[in-house]
Amino acid sequence: MGLTSQTTVYVMAAWAAGCVGLMVWLWPRLAKPGLRSVLGRLAVIGVTQVAIVAAFSAAVNSSYEFFGSWSELFGNADTAPVALTNPQEQNGGVTGISSVSGSLIQPGGNQQLSRVSGLPSGPAAQNGRVESVRVIGRRTGVVDQAFVYLPAQYFQKAYARQRFPVIVALSGYPGSVYNLAQYLRVSQTAGELQSRGEMQPTIMVMIRPTIAPPRDTECVDVPGGPQTETFLAKDLPDALKSVYRVGHDASAWGVMGYSSGGSCSLQLTMRNPNVYTTAAALSPDYRVKDDPTTGNLFGSGPKRQARINGHDLMWRLKHLPAPQVSVLVANSKHGERGYGQTLAFVRAVRAPMRVVSILPNSGSHNFPTWVREMPAALKWMNQQLTFPQDVVPRHHPNAVTTAHPKGGRSRVRAGASVPARTSGGR
The missing domain is CATH 3.40.50.1820 (Alpha/Beta hydrolase fold, catalytic domain)
Structure with a gap:
């Protein structure tokens, strides 16, 4: 269940709604005088507030992608290089x-x-x-x-x-x-x-x-x-x-x-x-x-x-x-x-x-x-900005070429590797 997934948002919203319902149900029992009742009321208010804020934050983060994963949220983002591809x-x-x-x-x-x-x-x-x-x-x-x-x-x-x-x-x-x-x-x-x-x-x-x-x-x-x-x-x-x-x-x-x-x-x-x-x-x-x-x-x-x-x-x-x-x-x-x-x-x-x-x-x-x-x-x-006047060498032992969409060929600079195509759009 990813941090930005809709499932996470729905789960957090359900948790918040459940906390509100539980608070309403428990409140009459916690209305009695005494330290225990006071502490109980403070506890249910605190848990409910945390649940509501967490649900709202999950919804906002899902829309704006402030943090992309749970690891990023808790400061444990992966920084290790992954496999090299071409x-x-x-x-x-x-x-x-x-x-x-x-x-x-x-x-x-x-x-x-x-x-x-x-x-x-x-x-x-x-x-x-x-x-x-x-x-x-x-x-x-x-x-x-x-x-x-x-x-x-x-x-x-x-x-x-x-x-x-x-x-x-x-x-x-x-x-x-x-x-x-x-x-x-x-x-x-x-x-x-x-x-x-x-x-x-x-x-x-x-x-x-x-x-x-x-x-x-x-x-x-x-x-x-x-x-x-x-x-x-x-x-x-x-x-x-x-x-x-x-x-x-x-x-x-x-x-x-x-x-x-x-x-x-x-x-x-x-x-x-x-x-x-x-x-x-x-x-x-x-x-x-x-x-x-x-x-x-x-x-x-x-x-x-x-x-x-x-x-x-x-x-x-x-x-x-x-x-x-x-x-x-x-x-x-x-x-x-x-x-x-x-x-x-x-x-x-x-x-x-x-x-x-x-x-x-x-x-x-x-x-x-x-x-x-x-x-x-x-x-x-x-x-x-100036349009660069330099060009990629026409012949180079380490040059990489990629297929041109119209049948021609475009040459990528020497020593380069080409990222996988990930075109987006809806």
């Missing part, structure tokens, strides 16, 4: 899997992806494709799920040796890749913009920055703890470059996110301008601080304050050279509390860093607001 070509299609070694991208489960509406279906060369994969962190040992949207051009013969720009989309906390696909509609919006010629063909990578659930690490390399920044700034790009035809220069890489994912996108870009040169942050914060969900992010000792300052973007703008990056920040004047901070951030930016803003008059800290801002953010990012 699709084989049979009769013009990808139909078999055999073991290979060295892959940092592996096929992921299709359970969440199958629940996402509006994903591309049909021939990939016409509509593109979304794959569910697991990203293996070579340095950190982290294993994190991701959805990868590949545009139609990725599968077309004319682009067989072409690399593509990349936008990494980050969820908020606790968040999930399901939220990015279903509620923020990252791949659907990008696909629509690209089909209308308003956005160049771009690979969209949807991933959550919560690599050590349920802890919120705020994209920080925690001393003696989770190395989130290293995973997102080094492991993730390396893994994607090892499998997909993506640009190798930072000018082809951008990162975006909402809420704490937006904060993370700014942090990654300003702290790692040699990896990401463009960021779009929807409703971000501009400094990282400890709270009950994060624990101690910066350690102790004489270097603690330096670590705190390094993740305070306003401090960085005041005391450090401005990085040569472009960022977009979005916050609503009425309905969100970060509007004043956003204005202060915009005023603090100086060359060679560039900033633009989306400042609607009203909007709350929720998906409807971020969905409204998504098209403008993606089109702006599209204008900043």
Whole structure:
């Protein structure tokens, strides 16, 4: 009985209803005076409240996929690499899997992806494709799920040796890749913009920055703890470059996110301008601080304050050279509390860093607001990212080829393995 399954929701709801009924039945017996009766009333009230909250939480988690499994909920998520696989070509299609070694991208489960509406279906060369994969962190040992949207051009013969720009989309906390696909509609919006010629063909990578659930690490390399920044700034790009035809220069890489994912996108870009040169942050914060969900992010000792300052973007703008990056920040004047901070951030930016803003008059800290801002953010990012000029070598001893949906062949970069096809859509 999985954490996100409807069976779990129904069981929790039945348990809550049973507790309410039991409380009503027991209450007359517990109405007598005396310490035992008082303690009994407190006990049944407490158990009933816990049951109701648990049922409500299970229903919300099933809809939004904050935690994908019981192990994640209790902080015991599996981080061990799984078997390495590679699709084989049979009769013009990808139909078999055999073991290979060295892959940092592996096929992921299709359970969440199958629940996402509006994903591309049909021939990939016409509509593109979304794959569910697991990203293996070579340095950190982290294993994190991701959805990868590949545009139609990725599968077309004319682009067989072409690399593509990349936008990494980050969820908020606790968040999930399901939220990015279903509620923020990252791949659907990008696909629509690209089909209308308003956005160049771009690979969209949807991933959550919560690599050590349920802890919120705020994209920080925690001393003696989770190395989130290293995973997102080094492991993730390396893994994607090892499998997909993506640009190798930072000018082809951008990162975006909402809420704490937006904060993370700014942090990654300003702290790692040699990896990401463009960021779009929807409703971000501009400094990282400890709270009950994060624990101690910066350690102790004489270097603690330096670590705190390094993740305070306003401090960085005041005391450090401005990085040569472009960022977009979005916050609503009425309905969100970060509007004043956003204005202060915009005023603090100086060359060679560039900033633009989306400042609607009203909007709350929720998906409807971020969905409204998504098209403008993606089109702006599209204008900043360069379409890679480098191409995959035509002949290479370790090159891998995959069958083209229309009978042609597209060449994947040298040394790559291809994730299993997991197209979603309803």
